[in-house]
Amino acid sequence: MQIRTNIKQANKIKELIKKECANYMNGNCILLDTNCPQMNCIYSVLCKYFINSVLPSDKELYKELLPDAEETSGLYNKVCKYCNKQFTSDKKNEQYCDKCKDKVKKEKARLRKQKQRGKCHAF
Numbered sequence: 001m002q003i004r005t006n007i008k009q010a011n012k013i014k015e016l017i018k019k020e021c022a023n024y025m026n027g028n029c030i031l032l033d034t035n036c037p038q039m040n041c042i043y044s045v046l047c048k049y050f051i052n053s054v055l056p057s058d059k060e061l062y063k064e065l066l067p068d069a070e071e072t073s074g075l076y077n078k079v080c081k082y083c084n085k086q087f088t089s090d091k092k093n094e095q096y097c098d099k100c101k102d103k104v105k106k107e108k109a110r111l112r113k114q115k116q117r118g119k120c121h122a123f
Helices: 007-020 048-057 059-065 067-073 098-119
Strands: 076-079 086-089
Touching (some): 007 048, 007 059, 059 067
């Protein structure tokens, strides 16, 4: 599988390889025992290990390079039920963005406790 890239994407890929690739060490690919071929390639992504293991860690770049891979990758575009903003999630049933998740959790806990206290007939 070969993925076409532009120079901006290629620079992001090189940064990602340096930071995240387990097989990259001092400019060399441990698996190939030579220079990393992906570091010299500007207009495409060649390495299957990079595509499958490293690229999914940068969700934005992953969506740019593989827009049709949403269902297989586990990335889902969602709309938050609380603030109505779009967000990307790796969970299929997630309903709230990261900012609203805690707010909704606190609100539900508050309502649950109120209901529980209403049922208490101790006094």
